[in-house]
Amino acid sequence: MTRSVYVTGIDRGDGRQVVELGFMELLTRQVDRVGVFRPLVHDGPDRLFELLRARYRLAQDPATVYGMDYQEASALQADQGTDELVSTLVDRFHLVARDYDVVLVLGTDFAATQLPDELALNARLANEFGASVIPVVGGRKQTAESVLAETRNAYRAYDSLGCDVLAVVTNRVAREERDEIAARLEGRMPVPCYVVPDEPALSAPTVSQIAQALDAKVLLGDDSGLARDALDFVFGGATLPNFLAALTPGCLVVTPGDRADLVVGALAAHSAGTPPIAGVLLTLDEVPREEILALSARLAPGTPVISVSGNSFPTAEQLFSLEGKLNAATPRKAETALGLFERYADTAELARRVSAPSSDRVTPMMFEHKLLEQARSDRRRVVLPEGTEERVLHAAEVLLRRGVCDLTLLGPVDQIRKKAADLGLDLGDSQLIDPATSELRDAFAELYALLRAHRGVTVELAYDVVSDVNYFGTLMVQEGLADGMVSGSVHSTAATIRPAFEIIKTRPDASIVSSVFFMCLADKVLVYGDCAVNPDPDARQLADIAVQSAVTAARFGVEPRIAMLSYSTGTSGSGADVDKVREATELVRERRPDLKIEGPIQYDAAVEPSVAATKLPGSEVAGQATVLIFPDLNTGNNTYKAVQRSAGAIAVGPVLQGLRKPVNDLSRGALVQDIVNTVAITAIQAQHPSEKASEQ
Known part of the structure; x- marks a missing residue:
């Protein structure tokens, strides 16, 4: 039977989209087929469903998502009664439920719905759907006592109406009161209660949303700049020195369009990072001269400058009434929301309470979710040498917003800050280090000279070498100042991993460094090794690659069943290449008799059960291999x-294995999500720094 979760509230303004998004993330980690159903909907596009559809690549027909609109529901209830309304919505829910393992139900929004006793209607629908309920209580601008009373009342209200209350989420409470409220609720409610603080970045409108609401003309700015959150508003009217002192990080400057001095001054401050602003809004329909706009574009490329016809006072009234919304066009807000939910809600406990049906399928999205969750469970620090690279900065913001790991970015600090400001990115409390000016440079030079003395490296020469970001980052890992390193988006593989070979070196139980790719197919994850490092390994090296790959697979939740690939299966072929694979297979069996391994074996016999039944009947690996070891790099x-x-x-990797500490390489064509995944993998590898392959 389909399990469904019904997220609802008790009044408007509870910000429950954070919880709905968080539950979608949680459910998609567990099962492949998650449906969405909103019983009642307002006219116009559904922002949250469009976000869910874009983010989770939902194939569900939008026409099946909605029961009916509020106007139709109100008329049906008035004409034929609540029973008929509920019956109709139940029928439409089951049309969705029959096609999915789990359904996330988005309750009514208590916003001008003209429905009597809306809470009772949500409770009844949840019961008729057979859904567990997550009541969300809004705590914004309320005292701690009021929030506590509302939370207890919300539980009692849904429980008294016969609902299976899974947990209660109290959302948008004052940050300074969050811990007190959580402590006073802990253990005093029959179900878990999670307290989530208010996050200004979620309620802040983006510059794009402001421009749309005010019908503003965009004079300057790119998509990245327009996506910035306007965290504050600073109205320009003072002299330039006083005006600059009033600027705050992430503010939108509002000034008459004829104040070119304030426009240029604000953008110059942004360019210097003191502070980075969201953009500039010009009033009175005044536009600076072309040369001023050209200077502005050079000062702060991408930073938006928009213009409206009204004067400052009515513009201010409109601005203060705007509130940011989660939608498909605000992916950064979605990352912030998920990071908030995952930090303050016990997602592991919620997953157990949901008891969604288990799935043997492992989709790419499920694998990616698991990586982030596993990395977050024991937070580590990863150093990113390419701190001025745009894709790396975007990935860093995602990692920080999701709380995946701590980060150190290398490069000229002013350049990193300026690049982040130009992109409208928030690097939070990430550590920024310039190797050329770092106080660590002298100590690192002495250490590198000592490690490479046998190669004639002097301290003077080492002083120059360690200013290279990859050498500096590798030395940070070696000295325990970072737990792992990821580079390669603009550096070659050799430039990324050569310092690791020289400084970190191989583990005692590994004869070579090798690599694997996690190949995320539609319904499973396979591990391929070695596809990136060793051109033509001999039998002993090939055996080492197989063992290392099995260890890596197990660490990331893939049960290792090893196929040693060749152009023949079993005893059907001979020759030097086949003999190498056969010898390597025997070496693995001697070294790790606990591992399931088959070889030599052809690829089709390794992964296709029908072929395996003919070529190797009775094999516990053939037809169901998960770790595929190739005989050489070319193959x-x-x-x-x-x-x-x-x-x-989706190919995630290459993931290096065999080093004493984790260093991983990126493809120079890596996308932001590729970087996020590789950093998460590196953080997970760093969670077991002293673990040996022989102990797996």
């Missing part, structure tokens, strides 16, 4: 790329 690299392009697989 492995071409195969992973062929599968990636032809089968539409």
Whole structure:
């Protein structure tokens, strides 16, 4: 039977979209097929469903998502009664439920709905749907005592109406009162109660939303700049020195369009990062001269400058009434919302309480979710040498908003800050270090000279070497100042991993450093090794790659069943290449008799049960291999790329293995999500720094 979760409230303004988004994330970690149903909807596009559809790649027909609109529901209830309304909505819910493992139900919004006793209607619908209920209580601008009373009353209200209350979420409470409220609720409610503080970035409108609401003309700015949150409003009317002193991080400057001095001054301050602003809003329909706009564009590329026809007072009234909304066009807000939910709600406990049906399928999204969750469970610090690279900065913001790990970014600090400001990114409390000016440079030079003395490296030469961001980052990992490193978005593989070979070196139980790719297919994850490092490993090295790959697979939740690939299966072929694979297979069996392994074996026999039944009947690996070891780099690299392009697989990697501490390489074509995944993998590897392969 389909399990469903019904997220509802007791009044408007509770910000429950954070909870709805958080539950969608939680459910998609567990099962492949998650449906969405909103019993009642207002006219116009549904912002939250569009966000869920874009973010989670939902294939559900939007026409099936909604029961009916509020006007139709009000008329039906008035003409035929509540029973008929409920019956109709139940029928439409089951049309969705029959096609999905789990359904997330989005309750009514208590906003001008003209429905009597809306709370009771939500409770009845949840009961008729067989759904567990998550009441959300809004605590914004309320005292702690009021929030506590509302939370207890919300539980009692839904419980008294026969609902299976899964947990209660109290949202948008004052940050300074959050811990007190949580402590006073802990253990005093029959179900878990999670207290989430108010987050200004979620309620702040983006510059794009402001421009749309005010029908403003965009004079300057790119999509990234227009996506910035306006965290504050600063109205310009004072002299420039006083005006600059009033600027706050993330503020939108509002000034008459004829104050070119304030426009240029604000953008110059942004360019210097003191402070970075969201943009500039010009009033009175006045536009600066072309040369001023050209100077502005050079001072702060991408920073939006928009213009409205009204004067400052009515513009201010409109601005203060605006509130940011989660939608498909605000992915950064979604990351902030998820980070908030995952920090303050016990997602592991919620997952157990939901008891969604388990799935044997592992989709790419489920695998990515698991990576982030696993990395977050034991937070580590990862150093990113390419701190001025745009994709790296975008990935850093996602990682920080989601609370995946702590970060150190390397490069000229002013350049990093300026680049982040130009992109409208918030790097939070990430550590910024310039290797060229760092106080660590002298100590690192002495250490590197000592490590490479046998190669004739002097301290003077080492002083120059360690200013390189990859060498500096590797030395941070070696010295325990970071737990792992990820580079390669603009550096070659050699430039990324050579410092690791020289400084960190291989583990005692590993003869070589090798790599794997996690190949995320439509319904499972396979591990391919080695497709990036070793051109032509001998039998002993190939055995080492197999063992390392099995350890890596297990660490990331893939049960290792190893296929040692060749152009023949079993005893059907001979020759030097096949003999190498056969010898390597025997070496793995001697070294790790607990591992399931088959070889030599052809790819089709390794992954296709019908072929395996013919070629290797009775094998516990053939037809169900999860770790596929290629005999050489030529075969492995071409195969992973062929599968990636032809089968539409997502290739996560290469993930290096065999080093004493984790260092990982990126493709120079890596997307932001690729970087996020690789950093998460690196953080997970760092959670077991002293673990040996022989102990797995």
